[in-house]
Amino acid sequence: MEWLERMNRAISYIEDNLEQDIDYDQIAKIALCSVYQFQRMFSFVLDVPLSEYIRRRRLTLAAFDLKDRKNTVMDIALKYRYESPEAFSRAFHNLHGMTPTLARNAGSELRAYPRISFQIILKGVTGMNYRMEKRDAFQVYGLEDIYHYDTIANEAGVTIPEVWQNICKNGEFERLAQSVSGAWRDEGNFSKELGAVFAFDAYTFTSNTTFPYLIGCYRAPGSQVNGYTVVDVPASTWAVFSTLHDGNGSGKYDLQSLKNRIFSEWLPTSTYTILDGGNFEMYGTSADGYEYCELWYRVGE
Structure with missing residues (x-):
């Protein structure tokens, strides 16, 4: 089960650094593979590119931060590594279907993407030939x-x-x-x-x-x-x-x-x-x- 442990340690590194620049080389080092191999394994198992997973997680956390009105849109944009409020607003709208400003309103329906983990799931007795x-x-x-x-x-x-x-x-x-x-x-x-x-x-x-x-x-x-x-x-x-x-x-x-x-x-x-x-x-x-x-x-x- 070492493969699962390595992949989950790599996910922990990503989650711990969502407010920082994420080093893909460090991810690969933790997973004991190349950057390309990690990205490929990630996308084949989860059917989503690694970069998209990171984007979704950051924007999920950003939506939570918007509920605290002490946080400005600029502060949240910079916190999750966006270069400008405009770039953040575009990305936020693409994921949540509304602007960050509207998301502050009570009753706004937003999307949340939880942290993933790699597990072995028993799927029956279907054999795999190789x-x-x-x-x-x-x-x-x-x-x-x-x-x-x-x-x-x-x-x-x-x-x-x-x-x-x-x-x-x-x-x-x-x-x-x-x-x-x-x-x-x-x-x-x-x-x-x-x-x-x-x-x-x-x-x-x-x-x-x-x-x-x-x-x-x-x-x-x-x-x-x-x-x-x-x-x-x-x-x-x-x-x-x-x-x-x-x-x-x-x-x-x-x-x-x-x-x-x-x-x-x-x-x-x-x-x-x-x-x-x-x-x-x-x-x-x-x-x-x-x-x-x-x-x-x-x-x-």
């Missing part, structure tokens, strides 16, 4: 960009789902798929059901608020890599999870639910730690014709 893969170092290549963690968008404001849609429309996806050597599955010891194009992310540090994301392929002898970014994948042990075994058999898989289960059920009770160095989303079609996704996480003990 497999372990040990692989030597290899290379992947493809279309790379840097994305902001909170928005999942690049500098141009284009989100990852939009990028996939764009490359399918403009022919980039097909050109990428055709660049692969026909023997890549045998070379890389991959299932015959997997498609040639996959996603690979967080394989190198870019910043505490961004991550690299590559839409690409396995580099086998004969692959045409000119014009693409080539990335080294270190020798690793991988924990592999599939939506094919986690859904309802309809072929309409729920990737977010699977990620939630990995971080809220599997990781807290396993002997493994998810490491930096890259994670894969590989897409396939089963023999029954169902589309599915495999999530590959680099792990250590």
Whole structure:
């Protein structure tokens, strides 16, 4: 249960510093992981970005402070790290649906977001299938960009789902798929059901608020890599999870639910730690014709 203890200590640090500048590096140090890994675990389990949780908690406490009329809006804005009363008022209105001034009135209906805690919740006897893969170092290549963690968008404001849609429309996806050597599955010891194009992310540090994301392929002898970014994948042990075994058999898989289960059920009770160095989303079609996704996480003990 060490994972739960570390995550809850990190939450305690956040709660103790809502009136201060919160150091994401310190959060990661407490949780014994990288900033990116902590943000990802947090959002997968709670379905809300870490920055949004902090914003909600500050504005929840700000609403309580407004009931004391001795506190000015300026004082409260500065207390919760807003640069101006105007910025605070906008954020407050977005969350509570009214201005700070109106919130002082008796009978005002406000929203409260309580402090969270990480726990193991018994959800029945539904098993979770996974497999372990040990692989030597290899290379992947493809279309790379840097994305902001909170928005999942690049500098141009284009989100990852939009990028996939764009490359399918403009022919980039097909050109990428055709660049692969026909023997890549045998070379890389991959299932015959997997498609040639996959996603690979967080394989190198870019910043505490961004991550690299590559839409690409396995580099086998004969692959045409000119014009693409080539990335080294270190020798690793991988924990592999599939939506094919986690859904309802309809072929309409729920990737977010699977990620939630990995971080809220599997990781807290396993002997493994998810490491930096890259994670894969590989897409396939089963023999029954169902589309599915495999999530590959680099792990250590």
